[in-house]
Amino acid sequence: MNEQLADWIAKDKAYCWHPFTAQDTWTASEHEPLMLVSGDGVWLEDAHGKRYIDGNSSIWTNIHGHAHPQLNAAISAQLAKVAHTSFLGYSHPLAAELSARLAEFFPNSSLSRTFFSDDGSTAIECALKMALQYRMQTGQPERCEFVAFINCYHGDTMGAASLGGVEAFFSRFRKFGMTVRFVRDLDELRALEGLDRVAGVVIEPLVQGVNQIHVWPQGMLSELREFTQEQGIHLILDEVMTGFGRTGTMFACQQEQVVPDFLCLAKGLTAGYLPMAATMVREEIYDGFSGERENAFYYGHSYTANPLGCAAALASLDLFTSDQVLELLPAKINHLQQALQQLADSHPEVWQTRQCGMIAGIELRQADGSPYPQALRIGEKVCLAAREFGLLTRPVLDTIVFLPPLSITSEEIDLSFAAIAQGITAVLSDGRKNNTIE
Structure with missing residues (x-):
């Protein structure tokens, strides 16, 4: 091991804290990261x-892929202009362009509004808070619960962690978060009592990632969409993993012609180059926040709609076409x-x-x-x-x-x-x- 590498490893073990990692094992003298x-x-x-x-x-x-010349060039070009500007009270061209491009993937711009945040967990967090506030402001405050699926994973911020179906990850935090009921499948969802208290159902469409790549039965998603519409329940799709071509279509929900009420995106949004997320919603949900100032969605991130992230995302969408x-x-x-x-x-x-x-x-x-x-x-x-x-x-x-x-x-x-x-x-x-x- 050369001196430079030894120095890096020593500093890592002395100062870093790695996710999902037993730190005693990581920092053991015999372990070379x-x-x-x-x-x-x-x-x-x-x-x-x-x-x-x-x-x-x-x-x-x-x-x-890594170091893609077109992605690197897009980020560098934006970096030469400005690296970051606030999205609170201001806007910038790339955010407007990216929002419009994302809306074009869905018929009649049915997911017409995009709220940007930082990662998959915060995209889910936005959807949950939007869903609850929407109900409060449209005369349905009793709809304050969510339904998620056993062994699911939707992130680690407190609201997203409430949805987590993996007990080892989330059991110790469950009492601090949202009110969530868990089901194994659509039959158990249909059998739940008190569906009139449910604001939304959250699911990873087609395949659960952290549940050992559990693949949902074909047609399940479209049946779920039909059921949630019948019950007046919002469908929140977590496409943080499945979005941007992973399942063979741009978004997994397109395989069963499903348009959700909320679509949560991250990871591949910037082709994996920069942290950025998006929560897309239907116009009717956006309209539920109109009117008085107190109806506004009081939630945001310092790096919302970061210009470098938007540049990477737009270049990635271009590559889907050119390549x-x-x-x-x-x-x-x-x-x-x-x-x-x-x-x-x-x-x-x-x-x-x-x-x-x-x-x-x-x-x-x-x-x-x-x-x-x-x-x-x-x-x-x-x-x-x-x-x-x-x-x-x-x-x-x-x-x-x-x-x-x-x-x-x-x-x-x-x-x-x-x-x-x-x-x-x-x-x-x-x-x-x-x-x-x-």
Whole structure:
């Protein structure tokens, strides 16, 4: 290890606090954190000069690859003008352009208004507060509850955390947040009593990410839209992960011709280059905040509609057209499907694979189909082993998540799955031979 790298690691361990991380393990003397220093396309490079495929799009954000010249140029051009201006009491051209571009994705501009914030969690936070305030200002104050789905994940700010269905993440905070009821599926939602108290239902459309890439049944989303309309309940779609081509269409809801009342976007909004989020709403909801000043939506962020973020987002939307991103996806999705099947056929430890567009989960289980003991942390060990073969990704429990930039090639998908296969072999097949896995 060179002196510069040793200094970086020492400072990280002494001063940084990493998310979702057991810090005692991280700061242990024998642990050398992976220090990433550059990127090009789907590849990242560490401080030792080793290259890796970014198999989870830098936590599900990157769309077109790293250091894309068009994105870099758009950000640089805006940086030469101004890096940030307040959106409170002022505006700027790129925010106006981006809002209009986003509205064009939906028929008759049905999601006509966009409220900008900072990340996926705050996009959800905005939707929840808007939904509640709308009810208060339209004579429906009794509608103050929400419904979410078991094992869902919608962010970590207090309101968003209230919706979280993963007990390990959210149980200790639940009493401090919104009033939320949880259901497994549409049948349980239909059976709930007191639906007249529900302001909105929140769901990740088509696929739940943190729930080990759980794919919803086909048609479920359109049925949910019909039911919420019948009940006068707002439908809030969390497309923080699924938006911007991840499922094969620009937005997941378009696959079932669903237009929600609130659409929450982040991650891929700026192609993963800058933190920025958007909460899109129908005009009728926006109209509920008109009139007296006290009806205004008193919520905001210092970096709302940041010009650099808007520049990146507009350049990303341009790339979807110029690079024919959506048109090229069916062949990549098919190739990913074949790679998943080949992996399952050749490795009995692969209990199930799940796919939604360019989002995939590979669940590992024991030979009898039972899960591995959680203390073994098999998924984590396989991902660490795959790193040695040139792939970066993370598991959800023992499900290996593969969610690469959409710019990935078929050859790079094959390299990724070769690394996953070698990781499975190193941890499970070789581990059993060496009596390190029971």
